[in-house]
Amino acid sequence: MKTTNNHYDVVIIGGGVVGCAIARELSKYKTSIAVLEKEDDVGWGISCRNSGVVHAGFNYKSGTLRAQLCVEGNKSFAKLCHELDVPYKKIGKVIVAQKKEEIRELKKLKTQGEKNKVGGLQIIDSAELKRLEPNVKGIAALYSPETAITSPYLLTIALAENALRNGVSFFLNTKVKNIVKLKNSDFRINTNKGEFTSSYVINSAGLYSDKVAHMVEKDKYRIYPCRGEYYVLDKNASWIINHLIYPVPKAGTGGLGVHFTPTIDKNILIGPSNEYIKQKDNLSTTSQIMKMLSAEAQKFLPLISSRDIIRSYSGIRAKQAPPSEGGYWDFVIEESNSVNNFINLIGIESPGLASAQPIAKRVVEIINKKEKLSPNSNFNPFRKGILRFEEQDEETKKALIKQDPDYGEIICRCEKVTKKEILEAIDNPLGVKDLISIKYRSRAMMGRCQGGYCLTRIIELLREKYHLNPQDITLKGEHSSLLTGYRSDEVKIC
């Protein structure tokens, strides 16, 4: 599609998993699309910072969008990951009851799940639980074989890269300041990087979707940040559990309870906590919560030791339910009823990841009803990610090194990531240079030594590729430089 200046048919505000899924879905049609993302990279809001669980769909009230879209998303997730070359594993989940009263809750969840058309749900007794999970303490459980895990950041990146390849323009470091509805019914979107105009605006701004909505319509939505802290365990502890382990959820809280997630990379996540906080960007971890997570871990998995902890981090949920209420409101996926062609995605928290593609399809439907979109015959659903050397068999490894000796240099020793993979991560299609972006794409620095061995090497590779000065190497965003310059720069004596 042709664009004049910065005019696009559709501007998507927010490059999280939902925004990128929408971008990709729309690129299946002949439309010009731009994604405006305020951070250096996609997914830095909520999308990269959750448990990566592809929920089966029994946790949600029947008839809600959360229930429908989650089940739809779960069923098509394997295909999505296959197309995008993103890791996926149908690992299954057990919701573990430790008290008799909790079994009633398990049965309710099973019934709700079956109503939502979730397959394979079973209540299992302590003997079967022991067989599935010998190290977990519990008296019964709800077993959900359809629950899966993926890499939430690789998925977000893959969606973006595929959308990019299919013609979507990405504007990173682009923060929307205000939006004006023009007389010709287009929108003028003012950002720190200049003006855009568009026929449609899709507000997928996550934690700030309320703020973006208020740029065009009256105070209707409010997003309350609810933080969840996590511990990450060393891979050496991964033998302790085989499935996702959840407690029975408690009503009126902000989350699903502290659970134990085997990640697709074979770490275990403990968390998240749930705590309503004041600031939307406060990603600090706190000692009280960290103590609580350790205590919860001990309750269900006494074999976990604090020595296994390699890192903690946090993510923030975009909740519509106020702190006094807790719990969940349903997804808002609708065209504004006061402003034409302005589509709001509000309150996309769990199961937002599983539901991302169905949400995107719903948005396309909304536009299609009005525009009669014509298909883009050049759309290519496939995207190739960075080949993981460590996962290949020996013959393949030998062939890879022969073809490119950069595969023979292991830079991240803990995760066995080669120089080739890191170079590919550095040379990413979106052109992002932050260390955290290289980390997400290559897995380097995610191991037990947390970059102790590979950081200096990655800095050299980054500098070489982009001809950066030492002080231009950033961790995450422009104010996060690692170095002040060369050691031999001039100094004043203090």
Next chain:
Amino acid sequence: MLKEKEVIIIGGGAAGLAAAVACQEKGIEDILIIERNAYLGGILNQCIHDGFGLEKFNSSLSGPEYAQKYIDQVKEKKIPFLLDSMVIDLSTQKEVTVINRQGLQHYRAKVIILAMGCRERTRGAIGIPGARPSGIYTAGVAQELINLKNYMVGKKIVILGSGDIGLIMARRLTLEGAEVITVAEKLPYSSGLPRNINQCLYDFDIPLLLNHTVIDIEGNGRLSSVTIAQLGKRGGIIPGSQRKIACDTLLLSVGLIPENELSREAGIVLDNITGGPQVDERGQTNVPGIFACGNVLQVHDIVDNVSLEAEYITEGILDYLQGRISESQEIKMTLGAGLRYVVPQKIFTIKDTIFSFRVNQPGKKKTLVFEEDQKLIKKKYFPRVNPAEMLRVKLSSSELKDINKLKVKLV
């Protein structure tokens, strides 16, 4: 295709180099050192301060000079080594898989010497709460960035941990023009050598805050402050002692962890306290023919002891290669009061044995006692002991003669 070797040494740092030279001097010819860096010498390359070699060479050398003494010998003796080569797999059958730019290669050796050294404990592992901005480094990484890459990490530094690496970096950073605001140490005493406290902190008026730790980190992008607090007798924070310090860099010197991932894979039993393999009087692990020395076995404070330890195990290695190790009953060893650990953890045969220890806490006028039941075998007096200083005591085979069990304690 499997290449057979007599001795493979994993790691070409201080321990690996000394082991290689000592093995060659004992007549072992077929040796291969496998090193992941582009150069030999390991961590010594970035330890540019002096104080190395006081015992081995009677001089105060820098790390690189100390390493060069062994590198020169390796080259003179034409001991083969691979650089830029990572061992990615070690099996119980003593098979080693190596990856480098030339390809993937399998080796099998009669003897494997583990000399992989250690890694640093991280912020994530000790769980300091707060934000995760840039500007937080472990001391060794900062040392590498400054001493090998010519980068500067920051301008206003707080250091957590008064171990030697932290102290050395306090001085280094000061001499390179940064301001080191304070060194915080959670214990009531410093874990560094006294001469380092003198030369690195007192010399530059850098305050050492004992019984203090970092309890919060703030920074939007780059670090902007840390909050330190005083710890009470039971380890809890003393209310009201919190103090926020504006800074742009936090250096962590909070412990070293022997790098035993490969050892785990080979089914080697590790010691929970040292973090390294359990070894016997020969330096042999529970897998026959796999030996360990240097920081991978136990974290050392003086490199001369690393070299001595590497030399010591070559006797046992020769015993093994020449079939002199036979099945024997374990002589049960128990650790008494006052000691954190002892290496070796097991004894099977009586021979001249070097025991390495660390004490639990600092003390004066202490005696190390070796006994069997109530019978005294040997004792050694130390005017001053410190957890930061490894103790080494040699017991001769005649002193250990006829014992069935051994207890070691500090009184």
Next chain:
Amino acid sequence: MERKFVCIICPSSCQIKVEYENKTIKKIIGAQCPKGEAFVKNEIANPLRVFVGSVKVTNGNFKLVSVKTPIPIPKKYLKHIGKLTHSLEVEAPVAIGQTIALNLLNEKIDLVATRKVNKIIN
């Protein structure tokens, strides 16, 4: 005046107490050898330290050569020498013991290399 020192001459790290007035020493307690006594005398009158730092190398297999002063220098010059090293540069190859700088600050302070640096052939 009284001051406690930890002697840094050898790993014994003797704890030595010194009673002194201005720069005149009255009593030394705890030194176990003459080197220790000499050390504390110096610490009071004119503390000396070996400077350790780095200097840039061109065309070497290491970017920096580690350097030190061959003899201890007055403590007060340490930071100045540190600053001076920033403007120095040496061409590879560098041998251990090679003189990198002479008579810095006009105080007869020299710097010698403490690392072997090979020349890289491009």
